[in-house]
Amino acid sequence: MHQKCYQVGQLIAMIAVYGVSVQAPAFAARPQLPIRQVQIVDEAMCCAGCARNVSSQLYTMRGVKEVGVDLKSRTLTVSLPAPSPAVLGQLWHAVEQGKGTPTKLVTAEATYTLVRPKVEPIDQSSHAATAQTIVIDNLHCQGCAKKIVTQIYTLKGVTKVSVDMEKETLFVESHPKVQLSPWSLVDAVAKAKERPIAIFGGHGELKIKYATKAAPKTHQQALQPRTQGIQR
Secondary structure, eight states, X not given: OHHHHHHHHHHHHHHXXXXXXXXXXXXXXXXXXXXXXXXXXXXXXXXXXXXXXXXXXXXXXXXXXXXXXXXXXXXXXEEEEOOOHHHHHHHHHHHHHTTOOEEEEEOSSEEEEEEOOSSSOOOTTSHHHHEEEEEXXXXXXXXXXXXXXXXXXXXXXXXXXXXXXXXXXXXXXXXXXXXXXXXXXXXXXXXXXXXXXXXXXXXXXXXXXXXXXXOOOOSGGGXXXXXXXXXX
16 A cells, blocks of 8 residues: 555656656547438328327437438438348337338438238238248349348248249248238348348338349359249
């Protein structure tokens, strides 16, 4: 204890005599992700009360910095760090939880448009409600298809996945008690480094239009025949 006090005293004396300055050790700042904007069209948002309900739900999401509202165009602009497809789905569901009816979501990379069924909602216990179809952008080889299938099988409730290579389409079935969100399928395909362009199911049709064309695929698997299907 005495030794420690002696050392502190010496340091104070050096500062007094020589004007030595002592600075706190510098710590590396954590890198900040760039803030991005996501626009969501909510066709049910017609008044300030509706906007407050939806905005409140969006603000509960981690990372959301700001929510802007344009009632005239019924558009919400959400500012947050670069979102993954899974986060985009959470934004979409937050709008629904705020009693909104989202129909379009726009990012710098893609535009997602939902065309809802014109008929009455399908009974969730029916087979049609638990079956979804995914159309892939340039599904040209068995290897790419297997990567997507593997990711889809990690989703809770999925019971069967089959592939039609000729039509670049996957068919996904899930347990009747599990309501599989199309956004979870978008995320699964993205994790496999592929791009879905449409998802059909009981929800209607979720169409996806990308701002840029997909990069060409040149690996050897592209030489494999496309007429075979994959099923597990």
